[in-house]
Structures are given as structure tokens and as C-alpha cells.
Amino acid sequence: MKTGKYDAVIVGGGISGLMAAIDLTRKGRRVAVVSKGDPICCLSTGCIDILKGVDSPRDGICDLPENHPYHLVGAGGLDRAAGLFVSVMKEAGLSYVGNVGQNRWILSPGGTRKQTALVPESMAHGNVEENETLVVIIFKGMKDFFPGYVTAKFQNADVYEFDPGNGSTLGIATKFDDPAFQEDFFKWFKSQKISKGKIALPAVLGTKPQVFGELAQKLDRKIFEIPTLPPSIPGLRMFKALKTCLQDAGADLYWGRSVESVEKDGDAIEAVTLAGIGRSTRIEARAFILATGSFVSGGLYARQDGVVKESVFDLPAYVPENRESWFGHNFFETGHGIEKAGIRVNGSFQPESTGIPNLFVCGSILAFSETMKYGCGHGMAIATGVTAAEKCEDHLA
Amino acid sequence: MIKTDVIIIGGGATGCGIARDLALRGIAHHLIEKGDFAAGATGACHGLLHSGGRYAVSDPEAAEECIRENMILRKIGEKCVEQTGGLFVRLAGDSRRYRDKFLESCDRVGIDTELLSGARALDLVPKLNPSLEEAVRVPDCSIDPFRLCMLNAITSKNRGGVFHRHHEVFEFIKEKGRLAGVRARDRFTGEIKDLRARVIINASGAWGKKIANLAGHDLPMNLSKGSLVITNHRLTNMVINRLRPPSNGDIIVPNEAVCLAGTTSISVDSPDNLVVGADEVDIVTREAGRMIPEFNSTRLIRAYTGVRPLLLAEKDATDDRSVSRGFRIINHQDGMYSILGGKLSTYRLMAEKMVDTVLKEVFDKTVACQTGDLPLEGQEFLSGYPLSTRLKDMKDIICECELVTRKDVESVIDRIGTKSIGDIQHRTRLGMGPCQGGFCTYRALGIIQEKGKITCDESMGALREFLQKRFRGIRPALWGDQLREEQLVEGIYLNIMNMEQQ
Known part of the structure; x- marks a missing residue:
């Protein structure tokens, strides 16, 4: 059996876990991250939604229900977390724009406008008014983007089609990583005599962070990406940037591994053993952070008998009683009862009524987050990830 | 104003079957359906082409009809019938005496059976409950109700039949105390069409009573809701039935890449706006899990519910399952007929009897029915399995x-x-x-x-x-x-x- 010893082990490789890990490594801690696979933020828009339906997410979090985890973070914590995220992204060459004090709008692939707080540079111009002239560039055969949904809302919209020789989102984005392909696209662009106005494209301008900037400079026009249905390239770019940053900082990543068993010393968690092909790995740490996400990423599992299980440490999880109450009858109504399910924590992000002194919990697995209702998924992930790491650091110190 | 010989109300299996039969016998017709094909009980059933085994003990007449129609449909509708075969499995605790009665009854009505040991049954369907006692093999099939309706419609259209889908009948045109036609509204555009015919056939299944009421009649029928679930993959290649008297959750049917399991039986007042209860899902999954244990850990992708239009027996029966699933043709004596009851497996027979009746009583003709001899047209458009x-x-x-x-x-x-x-x-x-x-x-x-x-x-x-x-x-x-x-x-x-x- 292989072994490892760390100050902190983070279980869960999504935004929340990665941000927690980055925060701790920057404070000089020896850190490992365990993840079953690539996280669901790869399927997201890559934008940081902090809180929707308000002008200022920073002010808006005060008005959330009393038990919402944002209250444990506070406005100051939100500022610190967002600041860290933006600086980490900038170092990785993926600049983000925006402000926790002011929501902004981007254009969705359904032609609707979507509220968010921090956006990658490639969506900075995504706030278009319906009376503006919009130019949409589409890619022949691309099955997850239909310009009709988008242009219908605009009085003046033109559509131009480029043939990339590939119909999948990831396939086209990978082609854009190649300078020769970029050059072909550029030549085509010049030959089209494209009309005036902001240029929108589905988000396929390279899997690497620098491609967008290079193209935008060459084209010399206001240009922006529209996020697509999964797989989503901006989400993938963000994830890769976070992961690379952590690797560069010297953290150990146990990717494609899941926790098989947990060892305890009294109430405290002493080590976890990771399943592996051939041999397993035992990793010991002074503190653990649980960031495995909610149902979609498998941190929680809802059973037919109405019980919700936490999948790594078998922590007690809150869920509204009775399966009937988990979902309303309207698909478009958010705030289904099940969104409240998760792990209840105290002010130090430690799971309530378990008595475990060295375990911290962050991200969408936290009870009462209701990320769909409040449009706060990535914002919560970053804010609670960094704050839980701060509490963990207090514990380690 | 559209004029034709026959107006059919309802685009389920019965209505489409009647259209095909009329077409093959050279009678002009229009069909009106308020949704798409198979929008009612036809599309919301389990897609089983009965061998008749299910009814052999309780209703030998229905069982006999089933096996006869089963043999006809697998011949005329190759591309919408999958000849899976079926098993009736007897689990620990299920009556052996019922098994004997079952075998005897099947024999009497001409359903081929073969008694298999538990081990032999497991060879055929490896995911069966390994502790099963034994199983009886029967010629059940799986059938695609959407395709079935569409193929029947193609034969009709090829011979001038007209289908008004997404049209709702909202009024009958009355003349001299008779029903001379219907008025229907296009549910997309709101456009209203008037249709006139010599005879109107109400084949609207669970909605039959509503249509009859619209014409000032009543129908002796009961509605029974049956709920089913769909799994995310195919757990069995054969139809699996429970070898016991009909009850909740006794059937699993493979259908293309998935499996359907059902059903429940709950009496309802209206065929519209039905909801599947969590308790119904729990019952069906529990019972299906007894036959195929993996059912309990398989992802369900959907639950749905359909309404069985059941004939009310002469004396008011209270238990829905004991009401005959046979069918009946009612002449309202004012230019409209209603056909009610029946089941998907016997749709062709129902259509034949219905068309025989109107030919004789309205058109005063006898033309032989060919629906059981000619293959369904349009199968070349289908991919097949x-x-x-x-x-x-x-x-x-x-x-x-x-x-x-x-x-x-x-x-x-x-x-x-x-x-x-x-x-x-x-x-x-x-x-x-x-x-x-x-x-x-x-x-x-x-x-x-x-x-x-x-x-x-x-x-x-x-x-x-x-x-x-x-x-x-x-x-x-x-x-x-x-x-x-x-x-x-x-x-x-x-x-x-x-x-x-x-």
C-alpha cells in the first residue's frame, strides 16, 4: 500500500474543493485533493453566478433565509474568495471581469439574458441590448447551437456560417487550439465582409485560455462567446486553469480515485484509503475538507425510501421528509424541496452533531444552499471553499 | 364542409384499425384525433401483444381472441412486433394449484405452453430472481403501439383516407333528430372544420363517454388508471409475467432499449390530467423487483399512466379487474356507433367487427375483411429492430x-x-x-x-x-x-x- 501524509486532504475536485486547496497551499500547507473524476463545473457556463435577481450580490446575500450558508461567509469572506479566484485565473492566463457588487448580463444559447457576476473575458461583451446590431457566426453541422433561438430577439441580426469540418463542441474548440486553423478562420472572416455590430459565436474558441485573446486582437472587433449546452468549453477552461494552478503550487492530486474507507482516531478522522487498481493508497492528514458536491456530482445520494446518504463519511444529511415533498409539479419553478438537502454545518463549516473536530464541509453539499433557486452555484462554491479553508487553517494553526 | 361516408373519432389502435379496414373494403372515411396517434390508452399501455395467458384462467374467451390475434399480428406487422416470447414465473409462495389451472386453461384455448424448471428459466433470462420455483413459457410478444397506429393509418391514406390529427370534436351536427356530422377545431390554429358523413364511429376509448355525452348519450363504462415505469436499459429479452391471479405489478415488457413494468389499477372519474402517485411507483418497483431483483437498483427514467376504458358488466361490478375486457359495439340509433372496451392485442378484431356492423346496417353491403391477410403497408419506412x-x-x-x-x-x-x-x-x-x-x-x-x-x-x-x-x-x-x-x-x-x- 502506498501512503501519504498531509496537513489537509480535500475530497472532491470541483471548484469548491480546488479553491479550498489553493487557499491552503498558498498558506504553505501540504495539501492533497482526491477526486473521482472531472467535476460538473466542466458542464457549466464558466461564469461565476453569485446571486441572481439582485443588483448587487454582495448586498443581496444579507437578505437570504437565515440558514443559507452565505451567512457563514459574509460580505468580507465573499470579497476575499472572489479576489483569490480572479487572481488565480489571471495567473493562469484566463482573465475574468466583473464585480461582486454588481451583477451583469450575458446572452444564453436560448436567446434569453442571464444574470451573473464574474465572466471570462470572452463573455465581457455578452451584454447586448435587443436594439443593437448583432452578428452571429455559426459553425456548420454544430448540433448544440442554433442561431435562430438567439437572433429572434434582435431587430438587426446577421448570421454567417463557417465550416470547421467537425460538428461537436469539443471537436471545434480543439481545432481552434491549432494556429493553422485559426489562420483559416481569420482568412474566411476577412473574405466575408461581415457587417457592423458586436460579433457573437458559440463558445468554441479554443480549449486553451489564450486562444480567445489572440483571435479577438486579430479580428479587431467587439466579439464575445455564448455559452453552449454541455460539454461547455468555458467551464472546461476554468477547471483546467484551477487544476493546473494547484499542481504548479505543489499539491498532490489523486484523480480518478474514490475513498474506500475512513479511519478514525476517537472522533477525529485520521486517514482515508483510496481504492485503486492493484493497490490502494492510504493518505493521512491533520484535517479533511469534504467538497463532493450535491446529487449530480454524487456527494449526496437520494434513496427511494426518502433517506439521503452522504457518500464519503456517511455524515447525517438533512432532507425534507417524504419523497412526495422533494419536487413540486412545475418544471420551471425553482426551489424544489430537495434543493435544501445537504450537510448542516456550524459557523466553522464543521458538520453539526457529529463531533468530528477535523472535518470541514464546503460547496453545494451544504444544506439550504438552494443553488438553482438563488442562482448561486459557483459563487457558493468559491465563497464556502475559501472560507472553509480559512477555518481549516485556524484549526491547523 | 367535408363530406365522406364514415367519420371515425379517435386515433388510437381501434380508430386507426377501423380506418385501415374501411380503406381495404373501399369505404371513404375521415379520422379525427385530438392529439397525435396513440395519445390515449394505446400509447400508455405496456406494449404487450398478449399470448392470452394473462386471461386464460379468468376469461377464456378473451384469451382465445388474444392468441388468434397474436398469430395474425406477428404475421402482418413484422416491423412493429418483436417476437420476444414470454414467461410466467412462479415465485416461492405462489400457488401451485393456480399453475395447474393456468396450464390447463391455456391448453383449452390453444395457447402453447412449456413448463420450465427454475434453472432453465434462468438460462433464458439470467436476471430473473434465482430463487424462482419454475416458469411457463408462452408466445407473448412486445409491440410498438405508435408504429402500429401509424402503419394502419398508412394503408388508409394510401386509399384516400384522411386523418385530422390535433383536432378536437366539440359539437355534433344534428339534422332531423339524427347526427349528420361533427365540428372539429384545429388545436394549433383554432380553425374549425365541419365534416358530414353517413355514419359516425366513436372509437375514442377512455374519452368515449365524453364524446357520447356530447351527442346526448351515455355509455356503460368504467375508467381504471394503470401506472407503469420505464427502466434505463433492457433487463430482459422476454416478457416476464407473474404466475398468479392478475394483480398489481405483475408484468415486465422489453421494448427496444428499455423495459416497461406495470401496472396498478385505480378507478378514476376522468381520463384527463392524471398523476402517477409515489405509492404506485413503489408498488410497481417492489413487485417487479421480486421477479427481477436488479429492478430495485436500476434507474427509472419515467413513470406514466394510462386509462383503461373498461366495459361495465350487466350487474355493476365493483372490482375493476373482474370487469370484462371484452369489447362491445353500441348502435345509438341516430347515426352514431360507439365501440368500447377491448385491448390493444385485439384491436384488429374489434375493427373488423365494427366495420362488419356498419357495412351491414348502414351501407347494406357485404365485403370480406382482409385486414388479417394483408401485411401492414408502409413497413419499408421503418428501420425494424x-x-x-x-x-x-x-x-x-x-x-x-x-x-x-x-x-x-x-x-x-x-x-x-x-x-x-x-x-x-x-x-x-x-x-x-x-x-x-x-x-x-x-x-x-x-x-x-x-x-x-x-x-x-x-x-x-x-x-x-x-x-x-x-x-x-x-x-x-x-x-x-x-x-x-x-x-x-x-x-x-x-x-x-x-x-x-x-
Whole structure:
């Protein structure tokens, strides 16, 4: 059996876990991250939604229900977390724009406008008014983007089609990583005599962070990406940037591994053993952070008998009683009862009524987050990830 | 004003079967259906082509009809019938005496049976409960009700039959105390059509009473809701029945890439706006899990419910299961006939008897029925079951779950000029697989848009309607992996696309 010893082990490789890990490594801690696979933020828009339906997410979090985890973070914590995220992204060459004090709008692939707080540079111009002239560039055969949904809302919209020789989102984005392909696209662009106005494209301008900037400079026009249905390239770019940053900082990543068993010393968690092909790995740490996400990423599992299980440490999880109450009858109504399910924590992000002194919990697995209702998924992930790491650091110190 | 010989109300198996029969006997007709084909009990059943085994003990006459029709349908409808064979499994605790009665009854009505040991049954269906006592093999089949209706419609259309889908009958045209025709409204455009005919056939199944009431009549029928669940893959290649008297949750039917399991039986007042209860899902999964234990850990992709239009026996029966599932033809003596009761497996026979009756009583003619001898027309358009033929030159796949290509979708749009996602689903199986249209519906509507059939606003409207309908089906089965899938789909439409409540 292989072994490892760390100050902190983070279980869960999504935004929340990665941000927690980055925060701790920057404070000089020896850190490992365990993840079953690539996280669901790869399927997201890559934008940081902090809180929707308000002008200022920073002010808006005060008005959330009393038990919402944002209250444990506070406005100051939100500022610190967002600041860290933006600086980490900038170092990785993926600049983000925006402000926790002011929501902004981007254009969705359904032609609707979507509220968010921090956006990658490639969506900075995504706030278009319906009376503006919009130019949409589409890619022949691309099955997850239909310009009709988008242009219908605009009085003046033109559509131009480029043939990339590939119909999948990831396939086209990978082609854009190649300078020769970029050059072909550029030549085509010049030959089209494209009309005036902001240029929108589905988000396929390279899997690497620098491609967008290079193209935008060459084209010399206001240009922006529209996020697509999964797989989503901006989400993938963000994830890769976070992961690379952590690797560069010297953290150990146990990717494609899941926790098989947990060892305890009294109430405290002493080590976890990771399943592996051939041999397993035992990793010991002074503190653990649980960031495995909610149902979609498998941190929680809802059973037919109405019980919700936490999948790594078998922590007690809150869920509204009775399966009937988990979902309303309207698909478009958010705030289904099940969104409240998760792990209840105290002010130090430690799971309530378990008595475990060295375990911290962050991200969408936290009870009462209701990320769909409040449009706060990535914002919560970053804010609670960094704050839980701060509490963990207090514990380690 | 449209004039014809026969107006058929209802585009389920019975109505479409009547249209085909009339066409083959040279009688002009129009069919009116308020939804798409198979929108009622036909499309919401378990897709079983009965061997008759289920009824052999309780209703030998129905069983005999089933086995006869079974043999006919597998011959005339090769591409919509999958000859799976079926097993009646006897589990520990199930009566041996019932088994004997079952074998004897099957024998009497001509259903081939073979008694198999538990081990032999496990060879055939490895996922069966390993502690089963024994099983009886019967000639059950799986049948695709959508295709069945469409193929019947094709024969009719080839001979001048006209179908008004998405049209609702809202008034009868009365003349000299007789029903001379109907008025129907196009549910998309609101346009009103007047149709006149020598005779009107009410074949609207569970809605039969509503239609009869509209004409001032009543019908002796009961409605019984039956709920089913769909698994995300195919757990058995044979139909699995429980060898015991009919009760809840006693059947599992393989259908293309998935399995259906049912059913429940709950008396209801109206066939509209039915909801599947969590308790019904629990009953069906528990009982199916007894026959195939893996059922308990399999992801359910949807639950749905259909309404059985059951004939009320002479004396008012209280238990719905003991009401005859035979059928009856009622002459209202004013130019309208109602056909009620029956089951999918015997739709052709019902149509034959119905057409015999009107030919004799209204048209005073006798023309031999040919529906049992001629194959269903239009089967060349269907892929048939072997996936290999479909995979051969497949590119531009729009629906990954059911392997539907852009070309398939475009050809349906071109052929029937549809604006409805449901029309495409029923014809291609788009969106009927494990993700239940979560990914492909946006694409399919985008293609309808590209073809200029609908505007963006209409397609967003259609998308909303589809997502709501889909959610209705999924909601009763939301736990475990299906709950994960549902939240992912919510993420796509409510977060990425920001489609909010209007």
C-alpha cells in the first residue's frame, strides 16, 4: 500500500474543493485533493453566478433565509474568495471581469439574458441590448447551437456560417487550439465582409485560455462567446486553469480515485484509503475538507425510501421528509424541496452533531444552499471553499 | 364542409384499425384525433401483444381472441412486433394449484405452453430472481403501439383516407333528430372544420363517454388508471409475467432499449390530467423487483399512466379487474356507433367487427375483411429492430440515446410538415431513451426552426411545453441516479439557458 501524509486532504475536485486547496497551499500547507473524476463545473457556463435577481450580490446575500450558508461567509469572506479566484485565473492566463457588487448580463444559447457576476473575458461583451446590431457566426453541422433561438430577439441580426469540418463542441474548440486553423478562420472572416455590430459565436474558441485573446486582437472587433449546452468549453477552461494552478503550487492530486474507507482516531478522522487498481493508497492528514458536491456530482445520494446518504463519511444529511415533498409539479419553478438537502454545518463549516473536530464541509453539499433557486452555484462554491479553508487553517494553526 | 361516408373519432389502435379496414373494403372515411396517434390508452399501455395467458384462467374467451390475434399480428406487422416470447414465473409462495389451472386453461384455448424448471428459466433470462420455483413459457410478444397506429393509418391514406390529427370534436351536427356530422377545431390554429358523413364511429376509448355525452348519450363504462415505469436499459429479452391471479405489478415488457413494468389499477372519474402517485411507483418497483431483483437498483427514467376504458358488466361490478375486457359495439340509433372496451392485442378484431356492423346496417353491403391477410403497408419506412442496419451509415446523430440522425428528423418534418416535437418523437423515438429528451429536444426544435416550420418563439414555447410534460413523467421516479440526471437537465435549461417561469 502506498501512503501519504498531509496537513489537509480535500475530497472532491470541483471548484469548491480546488479553491479550498489553493487557499491552503498558498498558506504553505501540504495539501492533497482526491477526486473521482472531472467535476460538473466542466458542464457549466464558466461564469461565476453569485446571486441572481439582485443588483448587487454582495448586498443581496444579507437578505437570504437565515440558514443559507452565505451567512457563514459574509460580505468580507465573499470579497476575499472572489479576489483569490480572479487572481488565480489571471495567473493562469484566463482573465475574468466583473464585480461582486454588481451583477451583469450575458446572452444564453436560448436567446434569453442571464444574470451573473464574474465572466471570462470572452463573455465581457455578452451584454447586448435587443436594439443593437448583432452578428452571429455559426459553425456548420454544430448540433448544440442554433442561431435562430438567439437572433429572434434582435431587430438587426446577421448570421454567417463557417465550416470547421467537425460538428461537436469539443471537436471545434480543439481545432481552434491549432494556429493553422485559426489562420483559416481569420482568412474566411476577412473574405466575408461581415457587417457592423458586436460579433457573437458559440463558445468554441479554443480549449486553451489564450486562444480567445489572440483571435479577438486579430479580428479587431467587439466579439464575445455564448455559452453552449454541455460539454461547455468555458467551464472546461476554468477547471483546467484551477487544476493546473494547484499542481504548479505543489499539491498532490489523486484523480480518478474514490475513498474506500475512513479511519478514525476517537472522533477525529485520521486517514482515508483510496481504492485503486492493484493497490490502494492510504493518505493521512491533520484535517479533511469534504467538497463532493450535491446529487449530480454524487456527494449526496437520494434513496427511494426518502433517506439521503452522504457518500464519503456517511455524515447525517438533512432532507425534507417524504419523497412526495422533494419536487413540486412545475418544471420551471425553482426551489424544489430537495434543493435544501445537504450537510448542516456550524459557523466553522464543521458538520453539526457529529463531533468530528477535523472535518470541514464546503460547496453545494451544504444544506439550504438552494443553488438553482438563488442562482448561486459557483459563487457558493468559491465563497464556502475559501472560507472553509480559512477555518481549516485556524484549526491547523 | 367535408363530406365522406364514415367519420371515425379517435386515433388510437381501434380508430386507426377501423380506418385501415374501411380503406381495404373501399369505404371513404375521415379520422379525427385530438392529439397525435396513440395519445390515449394505446400509447400508455405496456406494449404487450398478449399470448392470452394473462386471461386464460379468468376469461377464456378473451384469451382465445388474444392468441388468434397474436398469430395474425406477428404475421402482418413484422416491423412493429418483436417476437420476444414470454414467461410466467412462479415465485416461492405462489400457488401451485393456480399453475395447474393456468396450464390447463391455456391448453383449452390453444395457447402453447412449456413448463420450465427454475434453472432453465434462468438460462433464458439470467436476471430473473434465482430463487424462482419454475416458469411457463408462452408466445407473448412486445409491440410498438405508435408504429402500429401509424402503419394502419398508412394503408388508409394510401386509399384516400384522411386523418385530422390535433383536432378536437366539440359539437355534433344534428339534422332531423339524427347526427349528420361533427365540428372539429384545429388545436394549433383554432380553425374549425365541419365534416358530414353517413355514419359516425366513436372509437375514442377512455374519452368515449365524453364524446357520447356530447351527442346526448351515455355509455356503460368504467375508467381504471394503470401506472407503469420505464427502466434505463433492457433487463430482459422476454416478457416476464407473474404466475398468479392478475394483480398489481405483475408484468415486465422489453421494448427496444428499455423495459416497461406495470401496472396498478385505480378507478378514476376522468381520463384527463392524471398523476402517477409515489405509492404506485413503489408498488410497481417492489413487485417487479421480486421477479427481477436488479429492478430495485436500476434507474427509472419515467413513470406514466394510462386509462383503461373498461366495459361495465350487466350487474355493476365493483372490482375493476373482474370487469370484462371484452369489447362491445353500441348502435345509438341516430347515426352514431360507439365501440368500447377491448385491448390493444385485439384491436384488429374489434375493427373488423365494427366495420362488419356498419357495412351491414348502414351501407347494406357485404365485403370480406382482409385486414388479417394483408401485411401492414408502409413497413419499408421503418428501420425494424436490428441496430446494425441503422448504424451502417449513421452520421450527425441528434439523439444519442436512440440513435436518431439529423436526416431522420428532417425527413419526418418534410414528410408530415410537423410543428410538434411529439410527432417527431413518435416517428423516430427521439427523446425516448435514458435522457428522455434532455439533450436532443433543443436540437430537434432548432432543426424544425431551420426548416422554417416554426418561429423561434414557437419553438421556445414548444420546448417549454415539452420540458413540463417530460417533468410530469419523471417526477414520480425521482430518487437515486434519475434524480441526478434530472438536476443536470434543470441545470441546462434553468441555469445555462435561463428559461424561467413565465
